[in-house]
Amino acid sequence: MGVSNHLPCNIEDVVDLLSIPVVRSSGTQLHCRCPFCDDRKAHLNINLSKNVFRCNRCGTGGGVLHLYAEVNNISINTAYEELCRIFQSGEKAPEHPVRKAQTKVKQSKPALELASVEARDNTYSNLLSMLSLGTAHRESLLGRGLSGSEIIRLGYKTTPAVRSAKIVTELLERGCDLKGVPGFYVDEETGQWKLDIRATGIMVPDRNCEGQIEAIQIRLDKDTHSKFNTLTSVDKYYGATASCCPHFAGVTGEEDAVYLTEGVMKADIARYFSTVLGHPCAFVGLTGVSNINQYVRMLEELKRFGINTIKVAFDMDLHVNENVRKARDRVIQVGCENGFEVIPKRWSSNYKGIDDLLLSFIERRRITDSIFGRL
Ligand SMILES: [Zn+2]
Structure with a gap:
Protein backbone atom coordinates (compact mmCIF):
# COMPACT_ATOMS: atom_id res chain seq x y z
CA MET A 1 0.00 0.00 0.00
CA GLY A 2 3.06 2.26 0.17
CA VAL A 3 3.88 4.87 -2.44
CA SER A 4 6.27 2.40 -4.10
CA ASN A 5 3.51 0.09 -5.38
CA HIS A 6 3.41 1.34 -8.95
CA LEU A 7 7.15 1.72 -9.38
CA PRO A 8 8.95 -0.13 -12.17
CA CYS A 9 11.81 -1.09 -9.81
CA ASN A 10 12.40 -2.58 -6.38
CA ILE A 11 14.62 -1.36 -3.59
CA GLU A 12 17.53 -3.60 -4.67
CA ASP A 13 17.52 -1.94 -8.12
CA VAL A 14 17.78 1.46 -6.46
CA VAL A 15 20.61 0.37 -4.14
CA ASP A 16 22.43 -0.77 -7.30
CA LEU A 17 21.62 2.42 -9.18
CA LEU A 18 22.86 4.60 -6.33
CA SER A 19 26.01 2.45 -5.85
CA ILE A 20 25.35 2.13 -2.13
CA PRO A 21 28.09 -0.19 -0.81
CA VAL A 22 26.59 -3.53 0.27
CA VAL A 23 28.63 -4.96 3.15
CA ARG A 24 26.58 -8.13 3.82
CA SER A 25 23.65 -9.88 2.23
CA SER A 26 21.42 -12.43 3.96
CA GLY A 27 19.18 -13.15 0.99
CA THR A 28 16.18 -11.24 2.31
CA GLN A 29 18.16 -8.32 3.71
CA LEU A 30 21.09 -6.19 2.65
CA HIS A 31 23.36 -4.53 5.17
CA CYS A 32 24.89 -1.43 3.67
CA ARG A 33 27.00 1.54 4.61
CA CYS A 34 24.53 4.33 5.23
CA PRO A 35 24.78 7.26 2.79
CA PHE A 36 22.97 9.59 5.21
CA CYS A 37 25.39 9.57 8.13
CA ASP A 38 29.12 8.96 8.48
CA ASP A 39 28.48 5.27 9.03
CA ARG A 40 31.66 3.20 8.80
CA LYS A 41 30.03 -0.19 9.27
CA ALA A 42 26.74 -1.50 7.86
CA HIS A 43 23.99 0.24 9.78
CA LEU A 44 21.70 0.67 6.79
CA ASN A 45 19.29 -2.23 6.64
CA ILE A 46 17.52 -2.93 3.34
CA ASN A 47 14.49 -5.19 3.61
CA LEU A 48 14.11 -6.76 0.16
CA SER A 49 10.68 -8.33 0.70
CA LYS A 50 9.08 -5.18 2.15
CA ASN A 51 11.05 -2.77 -0.07
CA VAL A 52 11.93 -0.53 2.86
CA PHE A 53 15.18 0.74 4.34
CA ARG A 54 16.27 2.02 7.71
CA CYS A 55 19.55 3.12 9.25
CA ASN A 56 19.96 1.98 12.85
CA ARG A 57 22.52 4.71 13.38
CA CYS A 58 20.82 7.89 12.14
CA GLY A 59 17.21 6.70 11.93
CA THR A 60 16.66 7.61 8.28
CA GLY A 61 14.23 5.20 6.68
CA GLY A 62 11.37 4.71 4.25
CA GLY A 63 10.47 3.10 0.94
CA VAL A 64 12.00 2.90 -2.54
CA LEU A 65 11.06 6.46 -3.51
CA HIS A 66 12.30 7.88 -0.22
CA LEU A 67 15.70 6.22 -0.63
CA TYR A 68 16.20 7.64 -4.12
CA ALA A 69 14.83 11.07 -3.18
CA GLU A 70 16.88 11.35 0.02
CA VAL A 71 20.20 10.36 -1.57
CA ASN A 72 19.72 12.79 -4.46
CA ASN A 73 18.15 15.48 -2.29
CA ILE A 74 15.13 15.81 -4.61
CA SER A 75 11.39 15.76 -4.03
CA ILE A 76 9.43 12.54 -3.90
CA ASN A 77 7.58 13.53 -7.10
CA THR A 78 10.81 14.13 -9.00
CA ALA A 79 12.14 10.82 -7.66
CA TYR A 80 9.10 9.02 -9.02
CA GLU A 81 9.43 10.63 -12.45
CA GLU A 82 13.16 9.89 -12.68
CA LEU A 83 12.83 6.24 -11.61
CA CYS A 84 10.10 5.72 -14.21
CA ARG A 85 12.32 7.24 -16.90
CA ILE A 86 15.33 5.16 -15.87
CA PHE A 87 13.63 1.77 -15.43
CA GLN A 88 10.80 2.06 -17.97
CA SER A 89 12.35 4.09 -20.78
CA GLY A 90 15.96 3.04 -20.15
CA GLU A 91 17.19 6.61 -19.76
CA LYS A 92 20.47 7.39 -18.06
CA ALA A 93 20.24 8.46 -14.44
CA PRO A 94 20.36 12.27 -14.30
CA GLU A 95 23.29 13.83 -12.49
CA HIS A 96 22.61 15.27 -9.06
CA PRO A 97 25.09 17.18 -6.95
CA VAL A 98 26.73 14.66 -4.63
CA ARG A 99 25.15 14.78 -1.25
CA LYS A 100 27.68 14.88 1.55
CA ALA A 101 27.29 12.43 4.38
CA GLN A 102 25.87 14.26 7.33
CA THR A 103 27.85 14.15 10.49
CA LYS A 104 24.95 15.47 12.52
CA VAL A 105 22.01 13.17 13.16
CA LYS A 106 19.17 14.29 10.95
CA GLN A 107 16.34 15.74 13.01
CA SER A 108 13.70 16.90 10.58
CA LYS A 109 11.56 14.34 8.80
CA PRO A 110 10.90 14.52 5.08
CA ALA A 111 7.64 16.30 4.30
CA LEU A 112 5.51 16.47 1.18
CA GLU A 113 4.31 19.55 -0.63
CA LEU A 114 0.66 20.40 -0.10
CA ALA A 115 -1.59 18.49 -2.52
CA SER A 116 -3.72 20.40 -5.04
CA LEU A 231 -6.23 18.18 10.70
CA THR A 232 -2.50 17.94 10.04
CA SER A 233 0.38 15.50 9.64
CA VAL A 234 3.11 18.10 10.10
CA ASP A 235 6.35 16.66 11.56
CA LYS A 236 5.27 13.17 10.52
CA TYR A 237 7.17 11.06 8.03
CA TYR A 238 6.00 12.24 4.60
CA GLY A 239 3.32 14.28 6.27
CA ALA A 240 2.02 17.67 5.19
CA THR A 241 1.35 20.98 6.91
CA ALA A 242 -2.30 22.02 7.07
CA SER A 243 -3.42 25.07 5.13
CA CYS A 244 -6.81 26.59 5.84
CA CYS A 245 -8.75 28.76 3.40
CA PRO A 246 -11.27 31.57 3.86
CA HIS A 247 -14.47 29.62 4.61
CA PHE A 248 -17.42 30.72 2.44
CA ALA A 249 -20.85 30.06 3.94
CA GLY A 250 -23.85 31.00 1.82
CA VAL A 251 -21.95 33.27 -0.60
CA THR A 252 -23.69 33.05 -3.99
CA GLY A 253 -22.61 36.29 -5.65
CA GLU A 254 -26.15 37.68 -5.41
CA GLU A 255 -25.30 39.59 -2.22
CA ASP A 256 -23.87 43.10 -1.93
CA ALA A 257 -22.09 42.36 1.34
CA VAL A 258 -20.61 39.57 3.43
CA TYR A 259 -20.19 39.28 7.19
CA LEU A 260 -16.66 38.49 8.31
CA THR A 261 -16.30 36.20 11.35
CA GLU A 262 -13.59 34.23 13.09
CA GLY A 263 -13.73 30.53 12.51
CA VAL A 264 -15.34 28.07 10.14
CA MET A 265 -18.00 26.75 12.51
CA LYS A 266 -19.02 30.25 13.61
CA ALA A 267 -19.60 31.28 9.98
CA ASP A 268 -21.71 28.14 9.36
CA ILE A 269 -23.83 28.66 12.47
CA ALA A 270 -24.30 32.41 11.94
CA ARG A 271 -25.35 31.86 8.32
CA TYR A 272 -27.92 29.27 9.41
CA PHE A 273 -29.33 31.54 12.15
CA SER A 274 -29.64 34.46 9.72
CA THR A 275 -31.68 32.18 7.44
CA VAL A 276 -33.93 31.00 10.30
CA LEU A 277 -34.51 34.66 11.27
CA GLY A 278 -35.67 35.41 7.73
CA HIS A 279 -32.65 37.52 6.74
CA PRO A 280 -30.32 35.10 4.98
CA CYS A 281 -26.82 36.58 4.91
CA ALA A 282 -23.51 35.47 3.46
CA PHE A 283 -20.63 34.82 5.85
CA VAL A 284 -16.92 34.29 5.46
CA GLY A 285 -14.99 32.76 8.35
CA LEU A 286 -11.25 33.23 8.75
CA THR A 287 -9.35 30.63 10.77
CA GLY A 288 -7.29 33.30 12.47
CA VAL A 289 -8.18 36.96 12.87
CA SER A 290 -4.58 37.97 12.36
CA ASN A 291 -4.05 35.75 9.31
CA ILE A 292 -3.66 38.60 6.83
CA ASN A 293 -2.69 36.32 3.90
CA GLN A 294 -5.97 34.49 4.21
CA TYR A 295 -7.80 37.80 4.40
CA VAL A 296 -6.11 39.15 1.25
CA ARG A 297 -7.04 35.94 -0.56
CA MET A 298 -10.66 36.48 0.53
CA LEU A 299 -10.61 40.06 -0.82
CA GLU A 300 -9.53 38.79 -4.24
CA GLU A 301 -12.25 36.15 -4.22
CA LEU A 302 -14.93 38.65 -3.17
CA LYS A 303 -13.89 40.91 -6.06
CA ARG A 304 -14.55 38.02 -8.45
CA PHE A 305 -18.02 37.65 -6.92
CA GLY A 306 -18.59 41.40 -7.39
CA ILE A 307 -19.04 41.91 -3.64
CA ASN A 308 -17.69 45.25 -2.40
CA THR A 309 -18.87 45.53 1.21
CA ILE A 310 -17.50 43.69 4.25
CA LYS A 311 -19.26 43.84 7.61
CA VAL A 312 -16.72 42.95 10.27
CA ALA A 313 -18.44 40.84 12.92
CA PHE A 314 -15.52 39.74 15.10
CA ASP A 315 -16.14 38.70 18.69
CA MET A 316 -16.98 41.49 21.11
CA ASP A 317 -14.01 40.59 23.30
CA LEU A 318 -12.09 43.06 21.16
CA HIS A 319 -12.77 45.53 23.99
CA VAL A 320 -10.71 43.38 26.34
CA ASN A 321 -8.47 41.58 23.87
CA GLU A 322 -5.82 43.89 22.46
CA ASN A 323 -4.79 41.40 19.75
CA VAL A 324 -8.32 41.04 18.41
CA ARG A 325 -8.72 44.82 18.33
CA LYS A 326 -5.44 45.29 16.44
CA ALA A 327 -6.41 42.54 13.99
CA ARG A 328 -9.78 44.23 13.36
CA ASP A 329 -8.09 47.59 12.71
CA ARG A 330 -5.71 45.92 10.25
CA VAL A 331 -8.61 44.18 8.48
CA ILE A 332 -10.41 47.51 8.08
CA GLN A 333 -7.27 49.26 6.83
CA VAL A 334 -6.28 46.58 4.29
CA GLY A 335 -9.89 46.23 3.10
CA CYS A 336 -10.18 49.96 2.46
CA GLU A 337 -6.82 50.04 0.69
CA ASN A 338 -8.18 47.37 -1.66
CA GLY A 339 -11.25 49.43 -2.51
CA PHE A 340 -13.77 47.74 -0.19
CA GLU A 341 -16.31 49.40 2.04
CA VAL A 342 -15.51 47.92 5.46
CA ILE A 343 -18.10 48.39 8.21
CA PRO A 344 -17.28 47.33 11.78
CA LYS A 345 -20.34 45.86 13.54
CA ARG A 346 -20.96 46.26 17.25
CA TRP A 347 -23.48 44.75 19.62
CA SER A 348 -23.99 44.33 23.33
CA SER A 349 -20.96 42.74 24.95
CA ASN A 350 -23.41 40.36 26.69
CA TYR A 351 -23.11 38.38 23.48
CA LYS A 352 -19.56 37.46 22.57
CA GLY A 353 -19.91 36.27 18.98
CA ILE A 354 -22.35 37.10 16.18
CA ASP A 355 -23.65 33.52 16.58
CA ASP A 356 -24.47 34.19 20.26
CA LEU A 357 -26.25 37.42 19.30
CA LEU A 358 -28.34 35.78 16.57
CA LEU A 359 -29.18 32.82 18.83
CA SER A 360 -30.56 35.25 21.41
CA PHE A 361 -32.99 36.59 18.76
CA ILE A 362 -34.04 33.03 17.88
CA GLU A 363 -34.65 32.23 21.55
CA ARG A 364 -36.66 35.43 22.04
CA ARG A 365 -38.75 34.61 18.99
CA ARG A 366 -39.45 31.16 20.40
CA ILE A 367 -40.73 32.82 23.58
CA THR A 368 -43.01 35.23 21.72
CA ASP A 369 -44.19 32.37 19.52
CA SER A 370 -45.12 30.36 22.60
CA ILE A 371 -47.02 33.28 24.12
CA PHE A 372 -48.87 34.55 21.07
CA GLY A 373 -48.80 31.45 18.87
CA ARG A 374 -47.23 31.37 15.45
CA LEU A 375 -49.15 32.90 12.58
ZN1 LIG B 1 22.66 6.44 8.80
Whole structure:
Protein backbone atom coordinates (compact mmCIF):
# COMPACT_ATOMS: atom_id res chain seq x y z
CA MET A 1 0.00 0.00 0.00
CA GLY A 2 3.06 2.26 0.17
CA VAL A 3 3.88 4.87 -2.44
CA SER A 4 6.27 2.40 -4.10
CA ASN A 5 3.51 0.09 -5.38
CA HIS A 6 3.41 1.34 -8.95
CA LEU A 7 7.15 1.72 -9.38
CA PRO A 8 8.95 -0.13 -12.17
CA CYS A 9 11.81 -1.09 -9.81
CA ASN A 10 12.40 -2.58 -6.38
CA ILE A 11 14.62 -1.36 -3.59
CA GLU A 12 17.53 -3.60 -4.67
CA ASP A 13 17.52 -1.94 -8.12
CA VAL A 14 17.78 1.46 -6.46
CA VAL A 15 20.61 0.37 -4.14
CA ASP A 16 22.43 -0.77 -7.30
CA LEU A 17 21.62 2.42 -9.18
CA LEU A 18 22.86 4.60 -6.33
CA SER A 19 26.01 2.45 -5.85
CA ILE A 20 25.35 2.13 -2.13
CA PRO A 21 28.09 -0.19 -0.81
CA VAL A 22 26.59 -3.53 0.27
CA VAL A 23 28.63 -4.96 3.15
CA ARG A 24 26.58 -8.13 3.82
CA SER A 25 23.65 -9.88 2.23
CA SER A 26 21.42 -12.43 3.96
CA GLY A 27 19.18 -13.15 0.99
CA THR A 28 16.18 -11.24 2.31
CA GLN A 29 18.16 -8.32 3.71
CA LEU A 30 21.09 -6.19 2.65
CA HIS A 31 23.36 -4.53 5.17
CA CYS A 32 24.89 -1.43 3.67
CA ARG A 33 27.00 1.54 4.61
CA CYS A 34 24.53 4.33 5.23
CA PRO A 35 24.78 7.26 2.79
CA PHE A 36 22.97 9.59 5.21
CA CYS A 37 25.39 9.57 8.13
CA ASP A 38 29.12 8.96 8.48
CA ASP A 39 28.48 5.27 9.03
CA ARG A 40 31.66 3.20 8.80
CA LYS A 41 30.03 -0.19 9.27
CA ALA A 42 26.74 -1.50 7.86
CA HIS A 43 23.99 0.24 9.78
CA LEU A 44 21.70 0.67 6.79
CA ASN A 45 19.29 -2.23 6.64
CA ILE A 46 17.52 -2.93 3.34
CA ASN A 47 14.49 -5.19 3.61
CA LEU A 48 14.11 -6.76 0.16
CA SER A 49 10.68 -8.33 0.70
CA LYS A 50 9.08 -5.18 2.15
CA ASN A 51 11.05 -2.77 -0.07
CA VAL A 52 11.93 -0.53 2.86
CA PHE A 53 15.18 0.74 4.34
CA ARG A 54 16.27 2.02 7.71
CA CYS A 55 19.55 3.12 9.25
CA ASN A 56 19.96 1.98 12.85
CA ARG A 57 22.52 4.71 13.38
CA CYS A 58 20.82 7.89 12.14
CA GLY A 59 17.21 6.70 11.93
CA THR A 60 16.66 7.61 8.28
CA GLY A 61 14.23 5.20 6.68
CA GLY A 62 11.37 4.71 4.25
CA GLY A 63 10.47 3.10 0.94
CA VAL A 64 12.00 2.90 -2.54
CA LEU A 65 11.06 6.46 -3.51
CA HIS A 66 12.30 7.88 -0.22
CA LEU A 67 15.70 6.22 -0.63
CA TYR A 68 16.20 7.64 -4.12
CA ALA A 69 14.83 11.07 -3.18
CA GLU A 70 16.88 11.35 0.02
CA VAL A 71 20.20 10.36 -1.57
CA ASN A 72 19.72 12.79 -4.46
CA ASN A 73 18.15 15.48 -2.29
CA ILE A 74 15.13 15.81 -4.61
CA SER A 75 11.39 15.76 -4.03
CA ILE A 76 9.43 12.54 -3.90
CA ASN A 77 7.58 13.53 -7.10
CA THR A 78 10.81 14.13 -9.00
CA ALA A 79 12.14 10.82 -7.66
CA TYR A 80 9.10 9.02 -9.02
CA GLU A 81 9.43 10.63 -12.45
CA GLU A 82 13.16 9.89 -12.68
CA LEU A 83 12.83 6.24 -11.61
CA CYS A 84 10.10 5.72 -14.21
CA ARG A 85 12.32 7.24 -16.90
CA ILE A 86 15.33 5.16 -15.87
CA PHE A 87 13.63 1.77 -15.43
CA GLN A 88 10.80 2.06 -17.97
CA SER A 89 12.35 4.09 -20.78
CA GLY A 90 15.96 3.04 -20.15
CA GLU A 91 17.19 6.61 -19.76
CA LYS A 92 20.47 7.39 -18.06
CA ALA A 93 20.24 8.46 -14.44
CA PRO A 94 20.36 12.27 -14.30
CA GLU A 95 23.29 13.83 -12.49
CA HIS A 96 22.61 15.27 -9.06
CA PRO A 97 25.09 17.18 -6.95
CA VAL A 98 26.73 14.66 -4.63
CA ARG A 99 25.15 14.78 -1.25
CA LYS A 100 27.68 14.88 1.55
CA ALA A 101 27.29 12.43 4.38
CA GLN A 102 25.87 14.26 7.33
CA THR A 103 27.85 14.15 10.49
CA LYS A 104 24.95 15.47 12.52
CA VAL A 105 22.01 13.17 13.16
CA LYS A 106 19.17 14.29 10.95
CA GLN A 107 16.34 15.74 13.01
CA SER A 108 13.70 16.90 10.58
CA LYS A 109 11.56 14.34 8.80
CA PRO A 110 10.90 14.52 5.08
CA ALA A 111 7.64 16.30 4.30
CA LEU A 112 5.51 16.47 1.18
CA GLU A 113 4.31 19.55 -0.63
CA LEU A 114 0.66 20.40 -0.10
CA ALA A 115 -1.59 18.49 -2.52
CA SER A 116 -3.72 20.40 -5.04
CA VAL A 117 -7.10 21.78 -3.96
CA GLU A 118 -8.83 19.17 -6.13
CA ALA A 119 -6.91 16.29 -4.53
CA ARG A 120 -7.58 17.55 -1.00
CA ASP A 121 -11.27 18.13 -1.74
CA ASN A 122 -11.64 14.63 -3.19
CA THR A 123 -9.81 12.89 -0.33
CA TYR A 124 -11.51 14.89 2.43
CA SER A 125 -14.99 14.50 0.86
CA ASN A 126 -14.46 10.73 0.68
CA LEU A 127 -13.07 10.63 4.21
CA LEU A 128 -16.05 12.52 5.68
CA SER A 129 -18.51 10.36 3.71
CA MET A 130 -17.11 7.30 5.48
CA LEU A 131 -17.49 8.73 8.98
CA SER A 132 -20.52 9.35 11.19
CA LEU A 133 -21.46 11.94 13.80
CA GLY A 134 -21.54 10.58 17.35
CA THR A 135 -24.60 11.07 19.55
CA ALA A 136 -22.84 13.36 22.03
CA HIS A 137 -21.58 15.60 19.21
CA ARG A 138 -25.03 15.69 17.57
CA GLU A 139 -26.59 16.66 20.90
CA SER A 140 -24.04 19.44 21.45
CA LEU A 141 -24.66 20.86 17.96
CA LEU A 142 -28.44 20.73 18.50
CA GLY A 143 -27.75 22.49 21.82
CA ARG A 144 -25.96 25.26 19.93
CA GLY A 145 -29.14 25.85 17.93
CA LEU A 146 -28.51 23.95 14.71
CA SER A 147 -31.32 21.76 13.31
CA GLY A 148 -30.88 18.06 12.57
CA SER A 149 -31.14 18.59 8.82
CA GLU A 150 -28.70 21.51 8.90
CA ILE A 151 -26.15 19.37 10.79
CA ILE A 152 -26.41 16.75 8.01
CA ARG A 153 -26.16 19.43 5.29
CA LEU A 154 -23.00 20.88 6.85
CA GLY A 155 -21.40 17.41 6.86
CA TYR A 156 -19.89 17.60 10.35
CA LYS A 157 -18.50 14.25 11.53
CA THR A 158 -16.85 12.77 14.62
CA THR A 159 -13.11 12.03 14.44
CA PRO A 160 -12.56 8.28 13.96
CA ALA A 161 -11.36 6.65 17.18
CA VAL A 162 -9.98 3.39 15.87
CA ARG A 163 -9.48 1.41 12.67
CA SER A 164 -7.67 4.24 10.90
CA ALA A 165 -5.95 1.53 8.80
CA LYS A 166 -9.34 0.41 7.49
CA ILE A 167 -10.23 3.99 6.53
CA VAL A 168 -6.94 4.49 4.70
CA THR A 169 -7.37 1.20 2.82
CA GLU A 170 -10.86 2.21 1.72
CA LEU A 171 -9.66 5.66 0.61
CA LEU A 172 -6.90 4.12 -1.50
CA GLU A 173 -9.39 1.65 -2.98
CA ARG A 174 -11.59 4.59 -3.94
CA GLY A 175 -8.60 6.02 -5.81
CA CYS A 176 -8.00 8.92 -3.42
CA ASP A 177 -4.59 10.58 -3.43
CA LEU A 178 -3.13 10.80 0.08
CA LYS A 179 0.19 12.35 -0.91
CA GLY A 180 0.47 15.86 0.50
CA VAL A 181 -3.00 15.79 2.04
CA PRO A 182 -2.62 17.12 5.61
CA GLY A 183 -3.62 14.43 8.09
CA PHE A 184 -2.02 11.58 6.16
CA TYR A 185 1.54 10.30 6.50
CA VAL A 186 3.67 7.21 5.85
CA ASP A 187 4.47 4.85 8.70
CA GLU A 188 8.27 4.72 8.88
CA GLU A 189 8.42 1.03 9.76
CA THR A 190 5.88 -0.44 7.36
CA GLY A 191 5.72 2.12 4.54
CA GLN A 192 1.90 2.13 4.88
CA TRP A 193 -0.21 5.28 4.75
CA LYS A 194 -1.81 6.35 8.02
CA LEU A 195 -4.29 8.92 9.27
CA ASP A 196 -2.98 11.22 11.98
CA ILE A 197 -5.74 11.93 14.51
CA ARG A 198 -4.11 13.92 17.29
CA ALA A 199 -7.22 14.79 19.29
CA THR A 200 -10.90 13.82 19.27
CA GLY A 201 -13.70 16.19 18.35
CA ILE A 202 -16.10 17.32 15.63
CA MET A 203 -14.63 17.49 12.12
CA VAL A 204 -15.72 20.69 10.36
CA PRO A 205 -15.02 21.03 6.62
CA ASP A 206 -13.29 24.31 5.68
CA ARG A 207 -14.79 25.12 2.25
CA ASN A 208 -13.42 27.65 -0.24
CA CYS A 209 -15.45 30.02 -2.45
CA GLU A 210 -16.26 27.14 -4.81
CA GLY A 211 -17.39 24.80 -2.06
CA GLN A 212 -14.25 22.63 -2.20
CA ILE A 213 -12.90 21.32 1.11
CA GLU A 214 -9.33 22.61 1.50
CA ALA A 215 -8.87 21.67 5.16
CA ILE A 216 -10.65 20.10 8.10
CA GLN A 217 -10.99 21.92 11.39
CA ILE A 218 -11.57 19.91 14.54
CA ARG A 219 -13.72 21.34 17.36
CA LEU A 220 -11.83 19.72 20.22
CA ASP A 221 -13.64 17.75 22.91
CA LYS A 222 -11.15 18.97 25.48
CA ASP A 223 -10.48 22.70 25.46
CA THR A 224 -6.76 23.02 25.97
CA HIS A 225 -5.30 26.37 24.97
CA SER A 226 -7.53 26.48 21.90
CA LYS A 227 -10.96 25.19 20.93
CA PHE A 228 -9.97 24.22 17.40
CA ASN A 229 -7.22 22.26 15.67
CA THR A 230 -6.67 21.71 11.99
CA LEU A 231 -6.23 18.18 10.70
CA THR A 232 -2.50 17.94 10.04
CA SER A 233 0.38 15.50 9.64
CA VAL A 234 3.11 18.10 10.10
CA ASP A 235 6.35 16.66 11.56
CA LYS A 236 5.27 13.17 10.52
CA TYR A 237 7.17 11.06 8.03
CA TYR A 238 6.00 12.24 4.60
CA GLY A 239 3.32 14.28 6.27
CA ALA A 240 2.02 17.67 5.19
CA THR A 241 1.35 20.98 6.91
CA ALA A 242 -2.30 22.02 7.07
CA SER A 243 -3.42 25.07 5.13
CA CYS A 244 -6.81 26.59 5.84
CA CYS A 245 -8.75 28.76 3.40
CA PRO A 246 -11.27 31.57 3.86
CA HIS A 247 -14.47 29.62 4.61
CA PHE A 248 -17.42 30.72 2.44
CA ALA A 249 -20.85 30.06 3.94
CA GLY A 250 -23.85 31.00 1.82
CA VAL A 251 -21.95 33.27 -0.60
CA THR A 252 -23.69 33.05 -3.99
CA GLY A 253 -22.61 36.29 -5.65
CA GLU A 254 -26.15 37.68 -5.41
CA GLU A 255 -25.30 39.59 -2.22
CA ASP A 256 -23.87 43.10 -1.93
CA ALA A 257 -22.09 42.36 1.34
CA VAL A 258 -20.61 39.57 3.43
CA TYR A 259 -20.19 39.28 7.19
CA LEU A 260 -16.66 38.49 8.31
CA THR A 261 -16.30 36.20 11.35
CA GLU A 262 -13.59 34.23 13.09
CA GLY A 263 -13.73 30.53 12.51
CA VAL A 264 -15.34 28.07 10.14
CA MET A 265 -18.00 26.75 12.51
CA LYS A 266 -19.02 30.25 13.61
CA ALA A 267 -19.60 31.28 9.98
CA ASP A 268 -21.71 28.14 9.36
CA ILE A 269 -23.83 28.66 12.47
CA ALA A 270 -24.30 32.41 11.94
CA ARG A 271 -25.35 31.86 8.32
CA TYR A 272 -27.92 29.27 9.41
CA PHE A 273 -29.33 31.54 12.15
CA SER A 274 -29.64 34.46 9.72
CA THR A 275 -31.68 32.18 7.44
CA VAL A 276 -33.93 31.00 10.30
CA LEU A 277 -34.51 34.66 11.27
CA GLY A 278 -35.67 35.41 7.73
CA HIS A 279 -32.65 37.52 6.74
CA PRO A 280 -30.32 35.10 4.98
CA CYS A 281 -26.82 36.58 4.91
CA ALA A 282 -23.51 35.47 3.46
CA PHE A 283 -20.63 34.82 5.85
CA VAL A 284 -16.92 34.29 5.46
CA GLY A 285 -14.99 32.76 8.35
CA LEU A 286 -11.25 33.23 8.75
CA THR A 287 -9.35 30.63 10.77
CA GLY A 288 -7.29 33.30 12.47
CA VAL A 289 -8.18 36.96 12.87
CA SER A 290 -4.58 37.97 12.36
CA ASN A 291 -4.05 35.75 9.31
CA ILE A 292 -3.66 38.60 6.83
CA ASN A 293 -2.69 36.32 3.90
CA GLN A 294 -5.97 34.49 4.21
CA TYR A 295 -7.80 37.80 4.40
CA VAL A 296 -6.11 39.15 1.25
CA ARG A 297 -7.04 35.94 -0.56
CA MET A 298 -10.66 36.48 0.53
CA LEU A 299 -10.61 40.06 -0.82
CA GLU A 300 -9.53 38.79 -4.24
CA GLU A 301 -12.25 36.15 -4.22
CA LEU A 302 -14.93 38.65 -3.17
CA LYS A 303 -13.89 40.91 -6.06
CA ARG A 304 -14.55 38.02 -8.45
CA PHE A 305 -18.02 37.65 -6.92
CA GLY A 306 -18.59 41.40 -7.39
CA ILE A 307 -19.04 41.91 -3.64
CA ASN A 308 -17.69 45.25 -2.40
CA THR A 309 -18.87 45.53 1.21
CA ILE A 310 -17.50 43.69 4.25
CA LYS A 311 -19.26 43.84 7.61
CA VAL A 312 -16.72 42.95 10.27
CA ALA A 313 -18.44 40.84 12.92
CA PHE A 314 -15.52 39.74 15.10
CA ASP A 315 -16.14 38.70 18.69
CA MET A 316 -16.98 41.49 21.11
CA ASP A 317 -14.01 40.59 23.30
CA LEU A 318 -12.09 43.06 21.16
CA HIS A 319 -12.77 45.53 23.99
CA VAL A 320 -10.71 43.38 26.34
CA ASN A 321 -8.47 41.58 23.87
CA GLU A 322 -5.82 43.89 22.46
CA ASN A 323 -4.79 41.40 19.75
CA VAL A 324 -8.32 41.04 18.41
CA ARG A 325 -8.72 44.82 18.33
CA LYS A 326 -5.44 45.29 16.44
CA ALA A 327 -6.41 42.54 13.99
CA ARG A 328 -9.78 44.23 13.36
CA ASP A 329 -8.09 47.59 12.71
CA ARG A 330 -5.71 45.92 10.25
CA VAL A 331 -8.61 44.18 8.48
CA ILE A 332 -10.41 47.51 8.08
CA GLN A 333 -7.27 49.26 6.83
CA VAL A 334 -6.28 46.58 4.29
CA GLY A 335 -9.89 46.23 3.10
CA CYS A 336 -10.18 49.96 2.46
CA GLU A 337 -6.82 50.04 0.69
CA ASN A 338 -8.18 47.37 -1.66
CA GLY A 339 -11.25 49.43 -2.51
CA PHE A 340 -13.77 47.74 -0.19
CA GLU A 341 -16.31 49.40 2.04
CA VAL A 342 -15.51 47.92 5.46
CA ILE A 343 -18.10 48.39 8.21
CA PRO A 344 -17.28 47.33 11.78
CA LYS A 345 -20.34 45.86 13.54
CA ARG A 346 -20.96 46.26 17.25
CA TRP A 347 -23.48 44.75 19.62
CA SER A 348 -23.99 44.33 23.33
CA SER A 349 -20.96 42.74 24.95
CA ASN A 350 -23.41 40.36 26.69
CA TYR A 351 -23.11 38.38 23.48
CA LYS A 352 -19.56 37.46 22.57
CA GLY A 353 -19.91 36.27 18.98
CA ILE A 354 -22.35 37.10 16.18
CA ASP A 355 -23.65 33.52 16.58
CA ASP A 356 -24.47 34.19 20.26
CA LEU A 357 -26.25 37.42 19.30
CA LEU A 358 -28.34 35.78 16.57
CA LEU A 359 -29.18 32.82 18.83
CA SER A 360 -30.56 35.25 21.41
CA PHE A 361 -32.99 36.59 18.76
CA ILE A 362 -34.04 33.03 17.88
CA GLU A 363 -34.65 32.23 21.55
CA ARG A 364 -36.66 35.43 22.04
CA ARG A 365 -38.75 34.61 18.99
CA ARG A 366 -39.45 31.16 20.40
CA ILE A 367 -40.73 32.82 23.58
CA THR A 368 -43.01 35.23 21.72
CA ASP A 369 -44.19 32.37 19.52
CA SER A 370 -45.12 30.36 22.60
CA ILE A 371 -47.02 33.28 24.12
CA PHE A 372 -48.87 34.55 21.07
CA GLY A 373 -48.80 31.45 18.87
CA ARG A 374 -47.23 31.37 15.45
CA LEU A 375 -49.15 32.90 12.58
ZN1 LIG B 1 22.66 6.44 8.80
